[in-house]
Amino acid sequence: MTLVSARELVDAAAAAGRGIGAFNVIHLETAEGLVRAAELAQLPVILQISQNCADYHGGLEPIALATLAVARRAQMPVAVHLDHAERPELVDEAIALGFGSVMFDGGALPYDDNVALTAAVAARAHAAGVYIEGELGEVGGKDGAHAPGVRTDPEEARAFVAATGVDALAVAVGSSHAMIDRTASLDLDLIARLHAALPVPLVLHGSSGVADDVIGQAVRAGMAKINVSTHLNGHFTRAVRAVLADDERLVDSRKYLAPAREALAQEAARLLRLFDRAEGDTVAG
Numbered sequence: 001m002t003l004v005s006a007r008e009l010v011d012a013a014a015a016a017g018r019g020i021g022a023f024n025v026i027h028l029e030t031a032e033g034l035v036r037a038a039e040l041a042q043l044p045v046i047l048q049i050s051q052n053c054a055d056y057h058g059g060l061e062p063i064a065l066a067t068l069a070v071a072r073r074a075q076m077p078v079a080v081h082l083d084h085a086e087r088p089e090l091v092d093e094a095i096a097l098g099f100g101s102v103m104f105d106g107g108a109l110p111y112d113d114n115v116a117l118t119a120a121v122a123a124r125a126h127a128a129g130v131y132i133e134g135e136l137g138e139v140g141g142k143d144g145a146h147a148p149g150v151r152t153d154p155e156e157a158r159a160f161v162a163a164t165g166v167d168a169l170a171v172a173v174g175s176s177h178a179m180i181d182r183t184a185s186l187d188l189d190l191i192a193r194l195h196a197a198l199p200v201p202l203v204l205h206g207s208s209g210v211a212d213d214v215i216g217q218a219v220r221a222g223m224a225k226i227n228v229s230t231h232l233n234g235h236f237t238r239a240v241r242a243v244l245a246d247d248e249r250l251v252d253s254r255k256y257l258a259p260a261r262e263a264l265a266q267e268a269a270r271l272l273r274l275f276d277r278a279e280g281d282t283v284a285g
Contacts (some may be wrong), residue, residue: 195222
């Protein structure tokens with residue numbers, strides 16, 4: 001088992017009516033913790049590197065090469081995916097570095113511009129054998145396509161997929177980015193209609209704000225790729241705080257990063273099992 005393409009993982013999940021976890025890498029400890037989660041759960045995982053993460057590290061290459069190396073050493077199938085790239089040149093760089101999948105995010109653009117730019121990026125990705133995710137949703141609030149109240153229209157989504165050739169589509173169905181409370185309300189009927197209308201897998205962004213049982217219902221309604229970042233960051237950070245509070249003289253960062261990495265791994269493993277089972281019930285940690 002080693003590095004695979006998200007195409008393999010997402011398409012298999014969609015065909016089986018299951019969900020696949022796609023979790024964001026922030027730094028090396030995150031990548032290591034997420035691979036450990038896959039091994040704990042005995043399930044595959046997608047490691048995502050966002051445009052924001054690449055910018056934080058001063059460029060995509062350093063964090064990408066580290067994450068790809070961690071994925072190649074995994075005992076379970078692991079994909080490395082570029083998340084929320086708004087700059088086409090970042091997609092091109094990810095392809096050159098060996099990513100098997102990319103997301104181009106034109107969700108904040110006018111529809112026609114989103115179609116034209118996404119189609120151009122998709123053509124280059126496909127020429128390199130790379131799986132591409134697009135995004136569609138009306139603009140609203142700071143979260144764009146994922147602001148509360150924003151929704152993706154099924155007929156517009158069908159036309160978007162046909163015009164762009166994307167392999168998966170992130171849709172706006174009620175989730176919102178960076179939520180620390182799991183209180184988002186998803187439009188499950190809309191998810192089912194999008195699933196029926198589209199020939200490609202659906203992607204749920206902003207899943208940190210969605211409760212376990214609602215995510216299970218969303219998977220059963222047709223969601224295949226479930227993105228989580230903020231929720232796992234919370235587990236990591238709370239573990240760091242707990243260790244530092246217990247020993248104010250601690251200065252070796254490994255002493256608090258290792259427990260944080262393990263806390264993230266345990267919760268990510270729980271989520272992987274939840275998404276795969278899609279039971280709609282909380283899976284005990």
